[in-house]
Amino acid sequence: MKPWKVTAVLAVLGAIAGGAAAIPLTFFGKIISGAPNPATLHEYAWNIRVLAVMGAVFSPVFAWGALRHVPIWRAVVEPALAAIAGSIVSMLVMPALFPFTASGPAVASTHLLSKRYENRRPVP
Numbered sequence: 001m002k003p004w005k006v007t008a009v010l011a012v013l014g015a016i017a018g019g020a021a022a023i024p025l026t027f028f029g030k031i032i033s034g035a036p037n038p039a040t041l042h043e044y045a046w047n048i049r050v051l052a053v054m055g056a057v058f059s060p061v062f063a064w065g066a067l068r069h070v071p072i073w074r075a076v077v078e079p080a081l082a083a084i085a086g087s088i089v090s091m092l093v094m095p096a097l098f099p100f101t102a103s104g105p106a107v108a109s110t111h112l113l114s115k116r117y118e119n120r121r122p123v124p
Helices: 003-032 041-065 072-093 095-101 104-116
Strands: none
Touching (some): 003 072, 072 095
């Protein structure tokens, strides 16, 4: 498969994973922050758009930069799940530092995956 096609697939998968991650983050974010009203459709739509764009941009960057030898599904899914879990924990433990601490687990997951697969042949 040509590199531009792999990049396009990674961007699409990253956008889907980012958009999907926005749903539980919005739901739990409203609960944890103690907001008096549940999230509105507008808030869900906004967060889905923002995280889908972030997923589309960062997924190919991480995959080509650090995750060349990792299967595509792991390169997309594991950092996304780590980001969701880290965001929820960050909102519970230290909400004031949320913007700075929420991305840590995704970066750590990317690092662990790159170390686990560093001595393997490239995935076809």
